[in-house]
Amino acid sequence: MRKRVLGAVVAALALTLAGCSGKATEGKDGGTDEGGVKTGRGVTGSTITLGALTDMTGVYASLGKSVTQAQQLWVEQTNAAGGICDRKIELTVRDHGYDPQKAIAAYTELAPEVLGFTQFIGSPFVAAVEQRIDQDHGVVLPQAWSANLLGSPYVRVIGATYDVETINLIDYLLDRKRIAKGDKIGQVYFEGDYGENALAGAKYAAEQAGLTVVEQKIKPTDNDMTAQVSALKQAGVKAIVVSAGPRQAASLVGVAAATGFKVPVVGNNSAFAPQLLATPAGPALLADYYVAASTLPIGDPGAGPAKLAKEYTAAYPKDGLDNGVVAGWTAASVYGEALKKACDAKDLTREGVDKALLTVEGYGADFGMSHDFTDPKAPSTRQSVIMKPDAKAPGGLKVVRPAAVSPAAASYTVK
Structure with a gap:
């Protein structure tokens, strides 16, 4: 189930x-x-x-x-x-x-x-x-x-589903030697399907790589990430995954930079908007923030x-x-x-x-990648493109790792 x-x-x-049940089945033959x-x-x-x-x-x-x-x-x-x-x-x-x-x-x-x-x-x-x-x-x-x-x-x-995408993001950090076995990583995530599915992927990736996940659950209405950054800094995390919206990602990266907390931050596909580059968080996003998606960015050549x-x-x-x-x-x-x-x-x-x-x-x-819709129980792909904000690129993102599926994402059982 x-x-x-x-x-x-x-x-x-x-x-x-309850009040609307049945309405969607009415209509023309x-x-x-x-x-x-x-x-x-x-x-x-x-x-x-x-x-x-x-x-x-x-x-x-x-x-x-x-x-x-x-x-x-x-x-x-x-x-x-x-x-x-x-x-x-x-x-x-x-x-x-x-x-x-x-x-x-x-x-x-x-x-x-x-x-x-x-x-x-x-x-x-x-x-x-x-x-x-x-x-x-x-x-x-x-x-x-x-x-x-x-x-x-x-x-x-x-x-790729959020869990698979998050595994690929953590693999990117491991591959670039930004984190290593024994490290703690933080995860700031929306309550509900999106965030908790991403968290499931992070926990699997952490188990495979010998990492520890420090959780910070938030609501979509939470826009100030000061408390979350403070908690993760105190916990000593070496990187942060953000599974939330663009506003939350910008606040998190901006607050971390302002408090001297210099760790890489990676975000799921919906955790970035190019308009953020024109905000006070822009320099921090350009410095050490990365986003995954299942397509090339709009500014790709x-x-x-x-x-x-x-x-x-x-x-x-x-x-x-x-x-x-x-x-x-x-x-x-x-x-x-x-x-x-x-x-x-x-x-x-x-x-x-x-x-x-x-x-x-x-x-x-x-x-950037091919999609397969023949199996409803599977995402159309397990590949992710990893991107980094770039103020000169149309759409604000450039590819730093082409479409790939990490070994952990390939072995993961999507539930």
């Missing part, structure tokens, strides 16, 4: 879920078009409607905006090229502001109307409705990487990132670049690949799209 780490989120949403393609919810003779549940006003506002705009760009380009299966793509967006009740309400509103979701930000929120997603059969590609989301054929994680950066900048000239652009584009294009395969199989129902996604493998090499 897959573990659920929902805590207070489930309690807060219990009444909401499907049919078959003139070309023999079966259709269902979210699909008409001329359109395919997809949903996006994002955060553009909360903890992940900057990343959520980039993810969403990248997906809107994909929709525009796809439609300009003729659409998919002789249909135009429509993207219906809802901003939940990283608020649990708003997130669940938004899912309840859109689920009967869309074929599926190209994004759903927030591991706890996705996990809270995962049972309903499995009943609704609409494929969800979350902007969340908790291993607790694995196993469902309808919730598919794109990239490779063909995929370079082309996307050029097109995104042309579409949104007033907005900066960050890795949310790559993440959003990747998810939308994966969904598009599943739609094309479903069309070829003449089945654009929710079940047909799910079956099609299960045949997608070796996808995404233009962005």
Whole structure:
């Protein structure tokens, strides 16, 4: 049985879920078009409607905006090229502001109307409705990487899960001889699915390497990391893993630098935003901070990132670049690949799209690594790219270690 780490989120949403149960299964019946393609919810003779549940006003506002705009760009380009299966793509967006009740309400509103979701930000929120997603059969590609989301054929994680990613981050520190057997490492992490899944990876990596993990649990509303830095400094840790948001990462690195606590800090994929480089924490982030992800950064000179950066900048000239652009584009294009395969199989129902996604493998090499979606119980990859902030790079990150999977990450059993 897959573990659920929902805590207070489930309690807060219990009444909401009870009041909304059943709504997502109401709606229009499907049919078959003139070309023999079966259709269902979210699909008409001329359109395919997809949903996006994002955060553009909360903890992940900057990343959520980039993810969403990248997906809107994909929709525009796809439609300009003729659409998919002789249909135009429509993207219906809802901003939940990283608020649990708003997130669940938004899912309840859109689920009967869309074929599926190209994004759903927030591991706890996705996990809270995962049972309903499995009943609704609409494929969800979350902007969340908790291993607790694995196993469902309808919730598919794109990239390494937080636990695997954290193991690769710690391996980077070991490989660079920044830490060694017998050392203590700190971990500052969000309560809930994201942080606790990352912590599971850190504990496994520590066990394999003879390290000790010193824990500091925080809430998404905690923005001042002074107390956490003080505790970790007193504990004598030699490095810190931060599994939180960009604000928390900036505070942690900035406070550590200001107090003379010079240790490397590594963060999961959502623990950085380039806007941080313009804050007082900028110099500290540039000095000794590292981030992992399952794609090349948007500023990488490779063909995929370079082309996307050029097109995104042309579409949104007033907005900066960050890795949310790559993440959003990747998810939308994966969904598009599943739609094309479903069309070829003449089945654009929710079940047909799910079956099609299960045949997608070796996808995404233009962005640093290939993804395999044939096994719902596994992340699409165990590889991570390790990056370092760079003020001169578009998007603020440069690659310091190409895509790789550490021996510990390869042997780890994702639970």
